[in-house]
Amino acid sequence: MIACANPRLTFVHTAGILNFSTLILPAVGGGVSLAYPLIFSIQKFSIHDGAGIRTTVFFKGCPLRCAWCHNPESQSFEAEEIRYGERCVRCGRCEEGCPAGARETVGKAYDPEVLCALLERDRIFFDGSGGGVTLSGGEPMAQDEKYVRAVLERLWRRGICVDVDTCGHAPYEHFQAAMPYTDVFLYDIKAVEPALHERFTGVSNRLILDNARRLSGDGARMHVRVPVIPGFNIPRHDSTHPGSGEMGRIIRFVRENLRAEQVSLMPYHRMGQDKRARLSGWQGENFEEPGPQVMEAVLSAWQKAGFENILVGG
Numbered sequence: 001m002i003a004c005a006n007p008r009l010t011f012v013h014t015a016g017i018l019n020f021s022t023l024i025l026p027a028v029g030g031g032v033s034l035a036y037p038l039i040f041s042i043q044k045f046s047i048h049d050g051a052g053i054r055t056t057v058f059f060k061g062c063p064l065r066c067a068w069c070h071n072p073e074s075q076s077f078e079a080e081e082i083r084y085g086e087r088c089v090r091c092g093r094c095e096e097g098c099p100a101g102a103r104e105t106v107g108k109a110y111d112p113e114v115l116c117a118l119l120e121r122d123r124i125f126f127d128g129s130g131g132g133v134t135l136s137g138g139e140p141m142a143q144d145e146k147y148v149r150a151v152l153e154r155l156w157r158r159g160i161c162v163d164v165d166t167c168g169h170a171p172y173e174h175f176q177a178a179m180p181y182t183d184v185f186l187y188d189i190k191a192v193e194p195a196l197h198e199r200f201t202g203v204s205n206r207l208i209l210d211n212a213r214r215l216s217g218d219g220a221r222m223h224v225r226v227p228v229i230p231g232f233n234i235p236r237h238d239s240t241h242p243g244s245g246e247m248g249r250i251i252r253f254v255r256e257n258l259r260a261e262q263v264s265l266m267p268y269h270r271m272g273q274d275k276r277a278r279l280s281g282w283q284g285e286n287f288e289e290p291g292p293q294v295m296e297a298v299l300s301a302w303q304k305a306g307f308e309n310i311l312v313g314g
C-alpha cells in the first residue's frame, strides 16, 4: 500500500485506483514523473464515441465552460462531491461516508498500467465490432501529456485502437505526443465567430481552430463533431436557414481548412442540467432542443456544401 503525505490525499488502496486529485508519482526508471489525472467515468459498450463498440474513458478537467455541457462533473480538474438529497435518510453518519449513497465523490486516479489492463478486459467486444477505446472528458488533451501518451502507447502495443475526443483547446505538443498512437481525433468545432465562442464557452477559439488546421495538415485522421444548438450556432425558432449565419461559417471553415473523414452533427439535449444542479445548484442556460426538422435542414446544408459522410447524433 502507498502512503501519502499530502493531507488532501487521504487514502489509497492496493488495486492501483486512487481516490483523489492529481497525484505526482516517480515514474518507473528515473527522474521524470507522471501526473495522474482524474477520471470520472469509464463507460463500456458505447456506440457514440467512434467506430464499433467502445469503452470510453472520461477524464476530469476541461479548459472550457460550455453553457450546454452534458458532463458538468467533467469541468473541474479536482475531485468533487455530487449530492443526491432525495436519498438522504438523515442518519447523521455523513463523515463516515454516506451509507445511503446520498454523497458521491467523482474523480479517481489510475496507474496507467492498471487502467490499460482494465480496458483490455473489453477486447472481445472491440475485436468483434471494429471498436476500441475512446479517451474523452472533460478534455483528454489538457491532461498531463506524459500520462496520456503512456496510456495511448500501452493500448497501441496491445493492439487496441484508440480514438481521442477533443475540444481542441490544449498545447499542440500534446496532440503531437498523442498522434502516433491515435487512430482518429474526434474534434469538436462549436463556433467560428470568436466573440460567440468566447461568450458561450468562456475561451477564445483561436487555439482550437489553429490546432485543427495543424492536425489536419500533419495528416491526422479527423472526424469533426459539431453540436447543433438553437440560440448558439443556429437561429432559435427557425429551421429554414441553418446553412447561413454561424453554421454556415462552420461549414466553410471545415471545407476550406480540414480534411475531415466524417462530420457528426450532435443535437443539443438537456441531459446535463440535472447533474449541474446537483453539483452547483445552477442548471445552466436553457437552450432549445433541435427537433427532427431542424436537424434535417442542418444536414441538408452540409450535404449542399459537398460533405457526404455525415452522421446525425454521434
Ligand code: SF4
Pocket: 062, 063, 064, 065, 066, 068, 069, 070, 071, 072, 074, 075, 137, 138, 139, 167
Ligand atoms: S468542451 Fe465538452 S467537456 Fe468541456 S465544457 Fe465544453 S462540452 Fe463540457
